Amino acid sequence: MSALGKKKLSDIEIAQNTVMEKITETASRVGIREDELELYGAYKAKLSESLLSRLKKKKDGKLILVTSINPTPAGEGKSTVTAGLGQALNRIGKSAVIAMREPSLGPVMGLKGGAAGGGYSQVLPMEEINLHFTGDLHAITAANNALSAFIDNHIHQGNELGLDPGRIVWKRALDINDRSLRNVVTGLGGPANGHTREDQFSITAASEIMAILCLAEDMADLKKRLSAITVGYTYEKKPVTVEELGYQGSLALLLKDAMKPNLVQTIEHTPALVHGGPFANIAHGCNSLAATKAALKLGDYTVTEAGFGADLGAEKFLNIKCTTGGLVPSAVVIVATIRALKMHGGAGLDDLGKPDASALLSGCSNLQKHIETIRAFGLPYAVAINRFSSDSEEEIQVLKEWCAENSHPCALAEVWEKGGEGGEELARLTAELAEKPSAFTPLYKPEDPxxxxxxxxxxxxxxxxxxxxxxxxxxxxxxxxxxxxxxxxxxxxxxxxxxxxxxxxxxxxxxxxxxxxxxxxxxxxxxxxxxxGEVMTMPGLPKKPAALNMDIDEAGRAKGLF
The missing domain is CATH 3.10.410.10 (Formyltetrahydrofolate synthetase, domain 3)
Known part of the structure; x- marks a missing residue:
């Protein structure tokens, strides 16, 4: 199909026109046996505990982090570049596995639409990943709200621990943007219906249980972390934990399947572990540590992402996830788009598709700051220019020249349009950078105040x-x-x-x-x-949510997921 023909298809049309291979075939190419998978239909599976145990003995591959500049409201295609880079590494003869976050229904049905990559660099099955997938987010929501019920029941049944109802810090959760639930009152209707108190909801991606699942090494660690949750304080201001309430076992039971990483494939059949989905503007913005560690054992290169710009996702990936899990990244890819740089240079949102070299150069100051941040961690980096159809050749050249003048390694990424083929230049550059010694150092010490x-x-x-x-x-x-x-x-x-x-x-x-x-x-x-600032743990829906464009036809095919 010609490039022109490709551009006429939406992301979901490209996904639906792709012939997927059985997930057992995808798994076999990275040494996973069929009996080490827990199948969810023909095209997705969870990694079994026996596989995760076996993988611990293998040597780690190289870890590549994909981050970006500060994005426009529509995002800059970081997931697309992550999928495309993984595909490109395999095309140039490397063994690569992708590790990405699961989408939340909040952004999917809110502003951004689907979040499984785009164009010819997507993870599949795109519709299922964007909706209920293997049920992980529902399990997290259930565990979160079960704990809320246990807390309220403890108070109702005599409050043995002396919890102050006015100092309960545990919030309920829902995996959709719903501003009406930011502040609520529960227990109305008299004593038989519980203790009346003010409560709040967070979106599931901001739940502490989401963060726990994504930072836990295994089931034993999961239980330990669940036990340590602080749910509130007593009248004497002493913290009360889940362990004191006694519910860590039941919460872990609700999460037993959600704890296992999910295996899917890209359009080019590159293995992808899609697991966990904390927001980066509220939570720590990284896929699960369990999935990342499994990917490092399965391939010579693991390509993973961290949410939003380097000021959020990358900083938390490096200061929180890497220090927690003992990870040492080999290289960082900083995604930049012409349209976002023009926005940072003063161009209006409605003008980002118009050529404007002056605004582009002015906006490079934002890119420069993110580069300095990655340098501060002691890591080699490359700038990936994620090309959009509205970008002019002149603008692309201006950005390349700016990178060259400032000695920033740079490569054009045309992975949306061309898949792995459009990322081969970036793949070669990234593989070269990953061979350099890592001088990775977190920005602060645990003992710092x-x-x-x-x-x-x-x-x-x-x-x-x-x-x-x-x-x-x-x-x-x-x-x-x-x-x-x-x-x-x-x-x-x-x-x-x-x-x-x-x-x-x-x-x-x-x-x-x-x-x-x-x-x-x-x-x-x-x-x-x-x-x-004004950051909230429960976002609201925009005036015209992406859900307005979503539908399903008589044949059961999803429409409007981007």
């Missing part, structure tokens, strides 16, 4: 001139350190659209401060969430 950790991230990653802590945040830091949680890493909750905490400040802002309004210890996940 909480305040210093936050200030380090704000200055080194965002470029902030200073950090402002509200009186509430300062009080919470004292409580966190007094409770013995001070050595935990920090998970910053911040807008994805700007290096600052103000989404309207594009490019590379200067002379700005970051305001820390609140801190929340996620003692089970093993990090402290620091909320900045």
């Amino acid at each position: 909480v305040k210093k950790k936050i200030e380090t991230i704000a200055a080194a990653v965002y470029g902030a001139a200073g950090t402002i802590f509200t009186s509430k945040a300062l009080k919470q830091i004292k409580e966190i350190e007094a409770n013995g949680w001070g050595e935990l890493p920090v998970c910053m909750a911040k807008t994805q659209y700007s290096l600052s905490d103000d989404p309207a400040r594009r490019g590379r802002p200067e002379d700005f401060t970051i305001t820390i309004r609140e801190l929340k210890p996620s003692t089970g996940a093993g990090f402290i969430v620091a909320l900045t």
Whole structure:
């Protein structure tokens, strides 16, 4: 099919026109036996515990992280580049496995639409991955809300632990954007219906149980982390954990299948482990540690992504996930698009398809800051120019020349249109960079005070001139350190659209401060969430949600998933 013909097809049409191979065939090419899979139909499977146990004895391959600049509201194709780079590495003779996050129904039905890559660099079956998949997110939602029920029942049945109903910090969850559930009152209708109290909902991708599942090494670690969840505080302000309530076993039971990584394939049949889906602007934004570690054993190269820009996903991947799991990345790919650079250079959202070399060059300041962040971690990097059909040859050349003038390794990625073939230049460059010695070093030490950790991230990653802590945040830091949680890493909750905490400040802002309004210890996940600006843990739907374009035909084929 010609390139012109390819462009006329939507992502879902390309996916539906692809002939998938049986997942057992995909698995066999990386040494997985059929009896080591738990099949969910013909095209998706979970990795069995016996396989995960066997893989522990194998040597790790190279770990490639894909991140990006600050995106436009539509995203910059980071998942597409991740899938395309994995395909391209296999095309040039490398053995590559992809590790990606599972989509949340919030963005799928909200603003962005489907989240399984795009064009000829997708993970399949695209419709199932974007909807219920193997049920992992539903299991996490169920475990989250079961814990809420257990907490309320404990209070209703006599409150043996002395939980203060006004200091319950555990929220309910739902895997869809629903602003009406941000603040609710539960237990109305008198004593027979429970204790009346204020409550809140988070989107499932922001649930601490999602983060726990994505950072747990195995079932024993999962139970340990679930036990350590802080659900609230007593009237004497003593923290109360799940272990004290006694429900860690039942929560782990609800998650027994969700804990196992999911195996699918790309359009070119590259193996892909799609597992876990925490948001990066609220949570830590990385797929599961279990899936990443399995991928490292299955291929010579693992290509994984971290949500949004390097200021969010990559920072958390490197400071939280890598330190938790003992991972050492070999190289980082920073995805940049012409349209996002023009936005950061002052072009309006409605003008991003128009040629504007001046805005492009001005917006390169945003790319430069993300490059500096990756350098600060001591890692080799490459800029991937993710090409869109609206990009002019002149603009592509301008960006290439800017990279050359500033000594930034760079490659054009045309993986949306051409699949792995369009990523071979990037694959060769990335493989070359991955052979260099890694000088990876986290930006802060566990023993650093909480305040210093936050200030380090704000200055080194965002470029902030200073950090402002509200009186509430300062009080919470004292409580966190007094409770013995001070050595935990920090998970910053911040807008994805700007290096600052103000989404309207594009490019590379200067002379700005970051305001820390609140801190929340996620003692089970093993990090402290620091909320900045107006970030909320339950997003709202846009005026015209992507769900308006979704349908299913009489033959059962999905429509409108992008």
